[in-house]
Amino acid sequence: MTGEGNLSRRDFLVSIAGSGLFVLFRLDPLLAQEPAHLPTRQGYPTDFNAYLRIGQDGRTTSLVGKVELGQGAMTSLAQLVAEELDVPFDSIDMVLGDTELCPWDMGTFGSLTIRQLGPVLRGAAAEARAALLQLAAERLQSPVEQLAAKAGVISDARDPGKRVTYAQLVQGKRIQRHLEKVPVKPVSAFTVLGKPAARKDGLAKVTGKAKYAGDMGLPGTLHARIVRPPAHGARLKGIDTSAAEKIAGVSVLRDGDLIAVLHKRSDAAEQALALVKAEFDLPAPAVDEKTIFDHLLKAAPQAQVVGESGSLEEGEKLAATLFDLMYLNSYVSHATMETHSAVAKIENGKATVWVSTQAPFMVKTQVSQALGFTPENVRIITPYVGGGFGGKTLARQAVEAARLAKIVGKPVQVVWDRAEEFFYDTFRPAAVVKIRSGLTSAGKICLWDYKVYCAGDREAKQFYHVPHQRTVSAGGWYGGNPPGLHPFAIGPWRAPSVNTNTFARESHIDVMAAKASVDPLEFRLNNLTDQRMVRALKAAADKFGWTPRRTPSGRGVGVACATYLGTYVATLAEVEVDKATGRVRVTRVVCAQDMGLVVNPDGSRQQMEGGITMGLGYALTEEVRFKGGQVLDRNFDTYEIPRFSWLPTIETILIENAEVPAAGCGEPPIVCMGAVIANAIYDATGARLVQLPMTPARIKDALK
Amino acid sequence: MMRAVSFRLNGKPVRMTVDDERMLLWVLRYDLGLTGTKYGCGASLCGACTVIVNNEAVRSCSTRIKDVARKQVITIEGLGRAGQLHALQQTFLKLHAFQCGYCTPGMIMSAYALLLRRPRPTRAEIIQHMDDNLCRCGSHKRIIEAIQAAAQTTKRGAR
Numbered sequence: 001m002t003g004e005g006n007l008s009r010r011d012f013l014v015s016i017a018g019s020g021l022f023v024l025f026r027l028d029p030l031l032a033q034e035p036a037h038l039p040t041r042q043g044y045p046t047d048f049n050a051y052l053r054i055g056q057d058g059r060t061t062s063l064v065g066k067v068e069l070g071q072g073a074m075t076s077l078a079q080l081v082a083e084e085l086d087v088p089f090d091s092i093d094m095v096l097g098d099t100e101l102c103p104w105d106m107g108t109f110g111s112l113t114i115r116q117l118g119p120v121l122r123g124a125a126a127e128a129r130a131a132l133l134q135l136a137a138e139r140l141q142s143p144v145e146q147l148a149a150k151a152g153v154i155s156d157a158r159d160p161g162k163r164v165t166y167a168q169l170v171q172g173k174r175i176q177r178h179l180e181k182v183p184v185k186p187v188s189a190f191t192v193l194g195k196p197a198a199r200k201d202g203l204a205k206v207t208g209k210a211k212y213a214g215d216m217g218l219p220g221t222l223h224a225r226i227v228r229p230p231a232h233g234a235r236l237k238g239i240d241t242s243a244a245e246k247i248a249g250v251s252v253l254r255d256g257d258l259i260a261v262l263h264k265r266s267d268a269a270e271q272a273l274a275l276v277k278a279e280f281d282l283p284a285p286a287v288d289e290k291t292i293f294d295h296l297l298k299a300a301p302q303a304q305v306v307g308e309s310g311s312l313e314e315g316e317k318l319a320a321t322l323f324d325l326m327y328l329n330s331y332v333s334h335a336t337m338e339t340h341s342a343v344a345k346i347e348n349g350k351a352t353v354w355v356s357t358q359a360p361f362m363v364k365t366q367v368s369q370a371l372g373f374t375p376e377n378v379r380i381i382t383p384y385v386g387g388g389f390g391g392k393t394l395a396r397q398a399v400e401a402a403r404l405a406k407i408v409g410k411p412v413q414v415v416w417d418r419a420e421e422f423f424y425d426t427f428r429p430a431a432v433v434k435i436r437s438g439l440t441s442a443g444k445i446c447l448w449d450y451k452v453y454c455a456g457d458r459e460a461k462q463f464y465h466v467p468h469q470r471t472v473s474a475g476g477w478y479g480g481n482p483p484g485l486h487p488f489a490i491g492p493w494r495a496p497s498v499n500t501n502t503f504a505r506e507s508h509i510d511v512m513a514a515k516a517s518v519d520p521l522e523f524r525l526n527n528l529t530d531q532r533m534v535r536a537l538k539a540a541a542d543k544f545g546w547t548p549r550r551t552p553s554g555r556g557v558g559v560a561c562a563t564y565l566g567t568y569v570a571t572l573a574e575v576e577v578d579k580a581t582g583r584v585r586v587t588r589v590v591c592a593q594d595m596g597l598v599v600n601p602d603g604s605r606q607q608m609e610g611g612i613t614m615g616l617g618y619a620l621t622e623e624v625r626f627k628g629g630q631v632l633d634r635n636f637d638t639y640e641i642p643r644f645s646w647l648p649t650i651e652t653i654l655i656e657n658a659e660v661p662a663a664g665c666g667e668p669p670i671v672c673m674g675a676v677i678a679n680a681i682y683d684a685t686g687a688r689l690v691q692l693p694m695t696p697a698r699i700k701d702a703l704k
Numbered sequence: 705m706m707r708a709v710s711f712r713l714n715g716k717p718v719r720m721t722v723d724d725e726r727m728l729l730w731v732l733r734y735d736l737g738l739t740g741t742k743y744g745c746g747a748s749l750c751g752a753c754t755v756i757v758n759n760e761a762v763r764s765c766s767t768r769i770k771d772v773a774r775k776q777v778i779t780i781e782g783l784g785r786a787g788q789l790h791a792l793q794q795t796f797l798k799l800h801a802f803q804c805g806y807c808t809p810g811m812i813m814s815a816y817a818l819l820l821r822r823p824r825p826t827r828a829e830i831i832q833h834m835d836d837n838l839c840r841c842g843s844h845k846r847i848i849e850a851i852q853a854a855a856q857t858t859k860r861g862a863r
Contacts, residue, residue, distance in 0.1 A: 069803075069804055070802075070803030070804025070805065070806075070841045071803065072803070199800055201805065202797045202800065202802075203797060204805075205802050205805030205808050206789065206793040206796045206797045206802070206808060206812065207740070207780065207781070207783075207784065207789070207793060208738075208739070208740020208741070208779070208780030208781050208808075208809045209740065209781075210805050211739070212742075212806065214739075214743070215733075215739035217734075217737060217739065223734075265730065265734055265735075266730060266734065267726055267727060267730040334840075335840055336804070336806075336840055337742070337744050337750065337752055337804065337806040337807045337838065337839070337840050338742070338744075338804070338806045339743070339744075384804070384805060384806075385804065386742075386804045386805070386806030387803075387804040387806060387840050387841055389840070415743065417746055418744070418745045418746060418747070602800060603800075606800055606803060606843075606846070609842060609843075609845050609846070610803055610841045610842030610843065611842065612842065613842030613843075613844055613845070614840065614841070614842045635745055635746075635747055635749055636745055636747075636749040636750055636838060637747070637749055641838060641840060642842070642844070643835050643836075643838065643844075644830075644831045644834045644835045644837075644844050644847075644848065645831050645832070645835045647831070647844045647845060647848070650845055
């Protein structure tokens with residue numbers, strides 16, 4: 001790490017805070033241009049006491065509205081507090097996602113925890129530390145300049161006998177001193193940030209003590225299994241619950257469309273549910289996983305121009321070669337290992353709901369509306385969450401549990417089974433991308449006409465240097481779609497829009513490189529001006545030991561790169577293709593990421609390894625099969641997610657760039673996986689795959 | 705059928721009167737309060753519910769309680785001894801071989817069964833043995849490394 005950069009400390013805070021209050025499902029807030037100066041803690045409480053409590057025992061409790069999904073937020077946020085407050089990392093206890101204790105937060109998604117909440121929390125801890133120093137100066141009768149804080153103790157540098165602990169100053173109370181314009185520490189002063197830290201959730205998770213929403217075990221809990229339709233859009237015609245009601249201890253509850261069997265044991269409720277005879281009217285299926293793409297092209301909402309420069313006509317004139325290709329990707333499931341879970345307890349007109357969710361404050365609104373309770377009479381508690389990836393943004397199960405608990409007057413637990421999880425999942429939308437492009441005789445991209453349908457416009461814009469270009473987007477994962485566009489719910493899936501856009505763009509770049517007979521890495525470097533991307537590509541290529549060759553070289557190596565909300569990713573991969581069976585084995589992946597300041601290098605590598613491994617799935621096998629609103633995949637036998645035997649050698653590179661504000665880490669590493677594997681398959685075989693996932697059948701077809 | 709069933713659970717005798725067709729997973733989680741064993745798929749497809757029965761890894765979601773009668777059952781809660789973490793728990797913790805942690809108890813129990821049988825497994829043996837334990841966060845790389853590391857620290861396998 002180098003010394004202080006050009007940004008003043010205050011500017012650092014100001015420039016990356018904010019973008020707090022947005023309506024998530026109407027627009028993609030992260031694409032909005034951030035103004036140069038935003039007030040800090042926008043949407044967040046301004047009093048630092050909301051985030052920090054110093055106990056009489058000297059331990060610090062930090063309260064945040066984010067949740068721990070496995071991404072390590074509990075650990076990296078504690079590092080921020082430890083650094084700025086000058087307390088030992090091990091003395092910090094984190095409380096996450098409890099709407100009664102923690103300050104408001106929009107939700108845990110978009111790789112925003114460090115990027116958005118990070119500066120707020122750092123600023124809060126820095127202000128608290130400065131306030132403590134002032135209080136200490138008054139108490140010790142020493143000039144504040146003479147005082148130093150270390151590990152929760154403030155002492156006088158000239159008179160070491162004069163010392164006072166944070167705990168002594170605070171006495172378990174809120175700190176009644178507020179300061180303005182307190183700087184955060186410069187990179188050169190870091191002792192905790194930028195270094196690995198032991199995960200705060202580790203011990204609980206390796207001992208089985210970590211509690212998830214289905215593990216609360218409240219006394220008197222009834223387990224509910226809910227009558228589900230066989231397809232989205234189906235209407236209940238008739239129901240006979242008499243056989244189920246004959247089982248001892250079973251009760252059947254009905255609240256409008258919500259019909260549930262309850263029992264004190266979940267397996268007995270399950271047996272009772274099997275005895276319920278429900279008849280449904282099914283709509284005629286209109287689409288399936290094969291016909292969906294034509295449907296999307298016809299039914300997509302109106303396209304919007306999201307980026308434009310130069311003139312497409314001029315670009316076409318400059319072109320020696322024109323390209324016109326279409327790229328497809330299927331619906332993909334989140335398939336978190338923990339299914340949607342909730343347990344709701346209603347006492348004295350107040351609901352407390354433990355929920356597996358990424359957005360407890362949104363769930364609070366959902367539940368209060370469903371129950372007709374005022375928001376202050378709803379408390380959402382988020383225990384550990386068993387994976388999210390965008391799939392636990394809404395919490396239908398919490399509403400179900402709360403509605404049933406209100407009727408029955410006892411705690412009610414709803415844990416979806418795996419079939420319900422697939423049925424109600426908010427899939428990554430199937431999508432189509434059409435690209436028309438042109439190349440000059442000198443191998444420069446002169447034309448880029450990009451249209452994306454239904455994936456969304458996040459990172460759709462071109463980052464290569466292209467004089468004449470236009471990017472158009474029609475529909476996306478964030479709503480605003482006409483009814484019936486998708487036969488079931490869709491939503492954000494790890495790096496929403498960007499897996500689709502990167503697959504299309506980076507496949508197409510490779511197509512042009514091959515036509516130009518230029519090594520695909522060299523072709524990229526020839527057409528890039530953004531030096532951060534150049535640096536990321538070179539770092540990955542060095543580690544990989546890339547030797548330039550025109551494709552297809554028969555070696556099976558590929559390259560792809562992308563930006564994700566300020567993070568730069570370059571990924572290289574090596575594959576083996578069995579031409580007889582169409583099976584692909586990814587043998588090696590090297591990924592370099594420049595995300596600005598790295599708070600926790602080990603946590604970042606974990607996210608990168610995880611993204612790369614998870615990305616093998618949407619690249620090679622994952623595809624939701626359906627017939628109209630009927631979801632045919634119901635478990636892991638037909639919906640194949642990555643396994644140990646798929647694992648390539650994974651090497652990760654963190655590019656040092658600590659003076660640039662921290663961007664996100666959890667989503668970027670997955671975005672190149674479709675294209676880098678497609679490009680490596682092309683290099684191995686000469687077959688260009690334009691549809692994800694690249695199943696053996698599609699590969700064999702492409703080889704013909 | 706309601707019956708008295710006895711087995712040893714984490715080293716201690718258990719005797720309970722239950723419908724003996726019930727699956728071990730639900731008896732562990734709700735009747736006995738051991739929630740470290742997780743539900744993931746209900747069909748032996750994901751491994752989140754893996755426990756040890758007589759030194760073999762089994763899927764508790766598909767194992768009837770009558771099939772563990774008079775047997776030794778070990779769950780994640782019973783793995784450490786005398787307040788000490790088991791070698792696998794130590795290496796999973798040290799190497800951060802988990803993210804969301806939901807599959808972790810099943811991963812550790814599966815690995816435990818492997819080390820009982822093969823104290824020094826090769827990487828290929830680890831992959832083969834663990835292949836039906838699913839992890840969505842992508843901790844596979846570190847899980848393999850943690851199992852290898854645990855095998856190095858235990859003298860005679862995972863006792």
